[in-house]
Amino acid sequence: MCEPGGGGVAAFLNRHPYEVNAERVLPLDGGPAHPVGADGSAVGDVPMGGAALSALNKSVRNKSSLNKNKNKNKNKNKNKNKNKMAGTGGGGGALSSLIPALELRRLHQLPEADPFTVARRFVWECLDICLPPGPDFTRLETAVLLAMQARDAERMRRLPDIEAQAAFSVEEFLRPLGISEVAGYEATEGLFLNILQATEYVGLLYKGRIDRDRPNVVEPRLRPLLAVPAHQSFPSNHAFQAHSIVFAFNAILPEHPATEELQRIAQNVAENREWAGLHYPSDTLAGKELARRFAPYLRDAFAAGFLAAQSEWH
Template structure:
């Protein structure tokens, strides 16, 4: 003797097809008369009819949620890069962390290298010109006082000086045409990590050379920003900005914006002079350190360089 309920379920499965997608399985409503032809037991037919209505409602509900999720995902993808650049996304948070693995590579000794001892930490003592002597420093101080007297030019640069105090890669993304666009996360991440790594390296050189800030040498100087606690030589803003320029030039030397990137880096560095925070020789030393440190930066960030390069080909 057959079970009427089991027969009703079997009939329902036979009459109703299912939509099968990668992320869901949903019943698709069959013909309107299907519930009336299931068995001779009226209660079973009623149960199935009720079930059909519930499943239909569930189907519509899930489909509505699915369309809402699609719209949400579209909006999320549309604003993904904006949120990331604003610091609101997880990717941005991860990209701004100290690149510890890459910095560790700088400190690792090359394997099977007979000159290991000689090459150990050579990037910490690169051959850059030391700060000039007292006579030349007095000349530089006179230049900074002359720049300070040009009030109109100083005030024209003030918004840039204030914006560049907290270093951002946005100025370097803009001329490349990728600010606010997705698909260049590796390039932006590389720039952010270069800022972190070069700040660390630059502070090592500052501590070793130990040059006083211009306002310490010449009390008549009135810096436009609070004077940082660390030393003056070399300029870390110059070092960081030019390191980004050299890195992108290694990735895509034929890009027409490379000259504009160089102009931006020089402007960032010179604005620190207009702010009264650096001697001109600090700026020159920062650029020279960036040039000499570039090969070590490429070695440490080799995978990141390749990932960024892949985005442009």
């Protein structure tokens, strides 16, 4: 997704082919080590980030704080009988919707003595997801959304779920697992909450970089069922967040009989944003694809949380 031929990390990666897996980044050509500066950037390259990324991070923090307050007000009386876990790293801390700062820091950390630290550091910010379609296809998508809008009965049937899912909650994913309001699964719920916060942060970085207008900007006849968020449309963060939870639980307990139901819920959450008139279908597909591509980095950053959650099921 990074611009080919650009400066900084993109240029470094284009010059040196590499292979990415869940554990490490390896050069494909077996070439020599490349010097890395003290700040983690390749010598001669311009590090990514800077003022633009700093400003974007500020907007991410502001939005995360708003959602944190929404979830606190909605769930403040929830889980009163649960024993709160001590605040340990890796997503196994007290049940809250605070930003998982330690795990987000792990995403940005540089491993020591690795000549390909630049690639490892930034590859999750430049995952190769399909970019938004062009204007002609976008017009076709708005026509699809107008057709959905005309189906009043189906739209009204979905409205309660659309409104409930506006402030994302993990409760919908806990119920099919049989652990809603049940003590002993605090690490699993805490991991889900932290995944919501981390993927919101990552998704907003992609939204800001791609900068796709919302459907109602392109097609003024669309009447969204909810207030249109101020941030950009692509990819759908609801799709990204919901499918990230599904992929995470599949990694923890793939044999659980509710995994298919979790997938159905995630798809429903994502598609409801289309029925609400807030997202194009291609936004939804991109959110799911981003969740799939980001899953290994999520597992690495939240490794302790994954282990803590897994221990609750064995």
